[in-house]
Structures are given as C-alpha cells and as structure tokens.
Amino acid sequence: MFTTPAGEVRACDDISFDVAPGELVVVRGPSGAGKTTLLNLVGTLDQPTSGSIEIDGVAVAGLDADSVARLRRDALGFVFQGFGLLDVLTAAENVEVPLRLRRTDAAERDARVREALRTVGLADHADQLPDELSGGQQQRVGIARALVANPRLLLADEPTGQLDSQNAQIVMDLIAELVHQRGVAAVVATHDPVFAARADRVIELRDGRQQPRKNDVK
Secondary structure, eight states, X not given: OEEETTEEEOSXXXXXXXXXXXXXXXXXXXXXXXXXXXXXXXXXXXXXSSSOOEETTEEGGGSOHHHHHHHHHHHEEEEOTTOOOOTTSOHHHHHHHHHXXXXXOHHHHHHHHHHHHHXXXXXXXXXXXXXXXXXXXXXXXXXXXXXXXXXXXXXXXXXXXXXXXXXXXXXXXXXXXXXXHHTOEEEEXXXXXXXXXXXXXXXXXXTTEEOOOOOOOX
C-alpha cells in the first residue's frame, strides 16, 4: 500500500499463488496493474504492508535485514527490462558480480562465468562492454548474470519489452529452456502474449488484484 496525495493506494491486494521448481509462471495485465510491484515484493526489494511472502518455506517478514540480503543473494535471480548492466564492466565482469558478492573462489568464478555466457550464446563476447552489444545480447548477458549463481527462483520484469521480435524470441526460448531443464522456478511479468503462451501458468492482474483463473495455459 502506498500513500499518495489522493489517498492510500493498494498496488497489490488479495494476491495468492505459489511457484514450483521447474515452473514458468507469467504475470500479465495492463500497465499499472501491479506486475512490477508484485515482482518487487516477491524479490524482497519491497516489503508488504500486509500478508506474507515465503521463499523455500521461510517467511521473509521474520528475517532481519542481513538475512533478507543473504536470501536475495543466494536464492533469487533478477532479469530487468532495462538490462541493468554496469556500463564500465565487460559482459564477463557483469555476469561475475553475483559470484563476487558470494566471495566465490576465483577459479570457480571464471569457470561459471564462461559456462553462463556459453549457455546464452555469448562465449565470444565476454570482453565486450554493454555499449558494444546489441539490445538482445545485453539482455542475454542479464540472463547469464541472473543464473550464474544457480538461483532457485528467477524473477523477470518485461524481459522482452525493449527487444525486437527476433531477439524477444531468443530470450523467451532461453528462459523457458533454462527453467524447464534446470528446474528453476520462474515468475515473469510481461505484456507479450507470445511469452504468455509459453507459460505453464498465467496469473492475470487488474487494478492490483488477481483475477479468477479460467484455466491453465497448458
């Protein structure tokens, strides 16, 4: 809930769902429906004013700030619409960031970064800066960064929103393949009906509220 000059606004209200390992859940709805707020809440970037969020059976509300930070670092991976890469770092260095935060051994860190870039088809672009990469390539670097630390839950906010149809298809294929092959749970907010059609389950939001589910996509 947010306080505005016009009064209190419930950005997300009466929403309840769970996500299983290896399941791709798409959250969709018009602009302002609450998709980004929902992802921020699930990702522990924002705190709910009511209700609860559990990750691996652990209630986030019961954790102190350091424990929440560790949970975010160790269990979650994030993919952003605006790519979220650091301009002064190469592709490999951007992917490496989560491993440095975990103080992973240098040799293991290098091997995992190489494997992550190979997985997203960018092994030959490791030394390039973000502004030397196309939008689609930057988003694939973002996916590699999100997955390099083997998160249990992947959160993606409009991951194809700034991409042309060809690159959007590549990114959709990558996320779906990684979720189903690695057993990662994923929640993706998107306007893209093609992406929604790839989901195992779709959650519809409107005015911050979850709509009754008509049927699963599959």
